[in-house]
Amino acid sequence: MKVDVLILIEFVNRELEVAVAIKHSLKTKGIKVKIISTLYDYSKAMLFYSPKILIVPYLYDDNNLKKFSMVKKSNTEELIIINMHQEQMVTKSNVEFVLPKGLAKNVLHISWGDTFTQHLIENSVDNNLIYQTGSPRIDFYREGMTHFSINKEKLSSEFKLNSEKKWILFAGNFPHENFTEDVITTLEKKGNKGIRKRIENALETRGILISWFEKLVENNPDIEFIYRPHPSENLTEELLKITKYYRNFHVIKKYVLRDWVINCDVINVWTSTSVVEGYFANKKVNVVRPIEIPSDFEMELFRGVNYINTYKEFEKHNIQGSLSNDLGLVEKINDHYSKVTNFSFEAISDLVIEGLKNNIKYDYKINQFYASFVDRFRLLIRFFVERIIKLVSGQSVIKLSKLFNPNSRYRRYFNILENGDDKVTKGRISDIENKFK
Structure with a gap:
């Protein structure tokens, strides 16, 4: 399915409102946007969507770049990736982990403020690829957005x-x-x-x-x-x-x-x-x-x-x-955290629009990563296996892991399941979108 922008999110509570805000801003300009969960629908996103711009929650290294570049259907596609950098607070012990490595440096980077921008520059990220927008999560504390919150x-x-x-x-x-x-x-x-x-x-x-x-x-x-x-x-x-x-x-x-x-x-x-x-x-x-x-x-x-x-x-x-x-x-x-005049999600939307117009500097060499036939075949098998498991058991793979393998790699997500699947649903998106009207 052709879309202009595909937004991938990891945690609903942390990221969905911002993703919907970006989607709403772009939608008013006639741009087609899809929001998908990396936890539950990664294979679906990679197999069935062909975006011009991909917005990701993280992109630490070439392995992540390869993982998300699976969305490309051929090595001739010119995909622009925007890294939201959902984790921007660093310590001496984790700075090497948080900052991008390899070709992951060459995508577009969202920075909340001067400190993280400086870290990126010191990590050899081209200043032209860094967009200091402020934190879009803070937008919801600003005047005109308080109605998004539940009252006392x-x-x-x-x-x-x-x-x-x-x-x-x-x-x-x-x-x-x-x-x-x-x-x-x-x-x-x-x-x-x-x-x-x-x-x-x-x-x-x-x-x-x-x-x-x-x-x-x-x-x-x-x-x-x-x-x-x-x-x-x-x-x-x-x-x-x-x-x-x-x-x-x-x-x-x-x-x-x-x-x-x-x-x-x-x-x-x-x-x-x-x-x-x-x-x-x-x-x-x-x-x-x-x-x-x-x-x-x-x-x-x-x-x-x-x-x-x-x-x-x-x-x-x-x-x-x-x-x-x-x-x-x-x-x-x-x-x-930069103090910005306009909403941060609007600044990110403006960046997307410039990307769609090819008005930004971008290194398309990173597009050497794309899914081979074997990669896509494996992904297709994964997609059908996940769907069959869901159909037969009524449970997602992550939920079944909690039941039968509590020490699996999904363990860090198990507690989220207590409040629902943390899935991105049309209903959840609509509820947030309606608040913009």
Whole structure:
């Protein structure tokens, strides 16, 4: 099927709204756009769509480039690839992993701000291929876009929260125990050094934080404490136990993070870009560190900012603390996230239009990657096998993996299944598109 633009997304909660915003902007200009999940419909996307421009969530190396270039039907097609770089926060230990390698450097790159742009340039990416648009996720915190978020009354009603109480949010970021040995080894080979120590640090931190959560809700019954886990995070027995004993402690995965950030009074993070969303929502944000993160694993965003290191500080800053944010943190956020006049998704749409007009510099040599007959035949077999499994069992391959092989390579996605398939459906897209009208 011929389309002008094919947008591939990995996680619905993180990426679908932005993808639909780009689609809507382009659709008003007569450009045909399709959005597809890399998790569930990769083979379908590669076999049955022929885009002029392909937008991808990541593109780390030649292997990724080969994977996504399967969408080409011949080596004469001139495909333009735009890398959204959904992960732009780097540490000393993962910078080699996050930045593109090989021919993956030669596609078009979306950067949220000065810091990541500089990293790309230092990594020998041509400055002409870098488009600093700001973060399109932040668009939904700006004036004119707030109607995309759920209001406090709906959240109160659905989750039995008292809207008169102070709402305190902790944005969890602890998916680490879902990393299987083969995943860890692969990450190490790709340049994510020290990942094992990083996992140890995360799990020790989580244990201490859970004890702090319990103490906080016990000492302060007049608050509503919402723990919003990372989409692929396991919910531990210790965490769930608090919900049984304290009615003011809630573990809630449902809805995008923004819906909770906008409606809570204080935002807490360990190490997560959620702190940025809190800042742009004009909320008090706390960076909570019961134990130190080794320097090599620290995000640049958090270097040199003030941390909460003790329970006493944690309670003070959440219950009676100042509503002003740490100036060092504010400065870091402004370095990483450009302040743009127009919506970032519009800037990306403009780039797509220029690409369709052949008005941008692009190295078509990367189009040496394309699917051979054997590659396409294997992909076709994969497509039919997945469809047969779905038809016979009523389950996706990922769901069956959770049932019969819990340690499979899909393990990091299993927890997402609890809130549905994380599939890109026409209904989900329509619901978001209707909000633009």
